[in-house]
Amino acid sequence: KAGVTQTPRYLIKTRGQQVTLSCSPISGHRSVSWYQQTPGQGLQFLFEYFSETQRNKGNFPGRFSGRQFSNSRSEMNVSTLELGDSALYLCASSLAEKGAQYFGPGTRLTVL
Amino acid sequence: AQSVTQPDIHITVSEGASLELRCNYSYGATPYLFWYVQSPGQGLQLLLKYFSGDTLVQGIKGFEAEFKRSQSSFNLRKPSVHWSDAAEYFCAVGAAGTGGFKTIFGAGTRLFVKA
Numbered sequence: 001k002a003g004v005t006q007t008p009r010y011l012i013k014t015r016g017q018q019v020t021l022s023c024s025p026i027s028g029h030r031s032v033s034w035y036q037q038t039p040g041q042g043l044q045f046l047f048e049y050f051s052e053t054q055r056n057k058g059n060f061p062g063r064f065s066g067r068q069f070s071n072s073r074s075e076m077n078v079s080t081l082e083l084g085d086s087a088l089y090l091c092a093s094s095l096a097e098k099g100a101q102y103f104g105p106g107t108r109l110t111v112l
Numbered sequence: 113a114q115s116v117t118q119p120d121i122h123i124t125v126s127e128g129a130s131l132e133l134r135c136n137y138s139y140g141a142t143p144y145l146f147w148y149v150q151s152p153g154q155g156l157q158l159l160l161k162y163f164s165g166d167t168l169v170q171g172i173k174g175f176e177a178e179f180k181r182s183q184s185s186f187n188l189r190k191p192s193v194h195w196s197d198a199a200e201y202f203c204a205v206g207a208a209g210t211g212g213f214k215t216i217f218g219a220g221t222r223l224f225v226k227a
């Protein structure tokens with residue numbers, strides 16, 4: 001079974017731009033979570049989607065948004081990029097609400 | 113509020129030596145517990161998980177962890193470390209709270225392996 005895939009793997013943007021990241025979960029997994037990982041803040045939870053509905057949200061500004069499609073694929077969008085948004089963005093899928101999460105390789109976003 | 117503490121930011125062990133990574137959690141009920149490993153530039157890989165039952169859990173790559181309710185701990189162990197085990201290790205707690213079920217990660221422990 002294929003793992004979680006994320007595209008693109010690397011991205012360079014400038015301040016003020018917006019970006020969209022994509023995540024395809026493991027087949028059959030309906031829960032998709034997004035995390036931001038930085039050296040200073042560690043792994044921080046952004047949001048979780050289940051069956052196209054946002055079920056949980058972390059403490060991030062409204063510039064960070066996401067959505068999930070009927071095939072469970074998910075996208076994350078960041079508008080008006082700031083330098084501090086430079087990070088590794090990880091997507092994880094899960095079969096059940098309380099199950100283990102399976103992570104993709106991440107998208108490395110650099111904001112200049 | 114739920115929290116996870118990994119007291120050691122980094123640990124260095126010799127190849128072939130035993131390893132124990134510490135993890136303490138704060139949660140009112142029995143949590144769901146996980147250990148993940150992350151190699152540089154990669155995503156996180158699940159090593160093992162504890163939901164209920166036997167408190168000693170076996171995982172992949174020869175790792176095991178023991179849930180100790182009285183100490184609120186879930187320490188990760190390996191009897192003999194290999195150079196390829198050098199990575200960052202994250203303990204995580206899955207717990208129900210306001211807004212639903214969330215997985216909370218510790219800050220991580222970076223493992224260095226010396227020859």
